[in-house]
Amino acid sequence: MNRSSLLTTAVAVLMVMNIALIIFMFVTKPPHPEGPGGPGRPKQIIIERLRLDREQVERYEALIEQHRSTIRETSERLEGVRRELYATLSAPDAAKVDSLTAVLGTLLQSIERAHFDHVLAVKGLCRPDQMKEFDAFSRELAELFSPKEQRRR
Numbered sequence: 001m002n003r004s005s006l007l008t009t010a011v012a013v014l015m016v017m018n019i020a021l022i023i024f025m026f027v028t029k030p031p032h033p034e035g036p037g038g039p040g041r042p043k044q045i046i047i048e049r050l051r052l053d054r055e056q057v058e059r060y061e062a063l064i065e066q067h068r069s070t071i072r073e074t075s076e077r078l079e080g081v082r083r084e085l086y087a088t089l090s091a092p093d094a095a096k097v098d099s100l101t102a103v104l105g106t107l108l109q110s111i112e113r114a115h116f117d118h119v120l121a122v123k124g125l126c127r128p129d130q131m132k133e134f135d136a137f138s139r140e141l142a143e144l145f146s147p148k149e150q151r152r153r
Contacts, residue, residue, distance in 0.1 A: 042144050046122065049137050056125050063125070067118040071111060078107045 043064065047057055085100040119141060126134050 063121050070114045074111050
């Protein structure tokens, strides 16, 4: 094969690959099509389902930031304790393992409590005419906030 035919073949293969890539990009869905806070995201679902007005949305966004901060701080502490626990694998000390797992349990409990308190705060944003929607929606909250792997079961 001479140099000219090799070049022509390479260009043809690259063109076919580019066309295949373009088709693939248009046919498949992006991994996160809505982006943060877009349709289908918990924040947007809550705003729509509870019919929050602009003032309520602003207060709700402040609650979200406060909640995220609390969860972030607790999660960082959780990861630190988890690392400390697994560092004991080389020389396990039953008392230390029990102590660290108790701390992990307490931190996980505080995360769940923070989630629950956040939902109560959202309930506090609702006007009396929105309480019926909140009550109906509250039965779906566990599903909305569960990890995606659990939702598929």
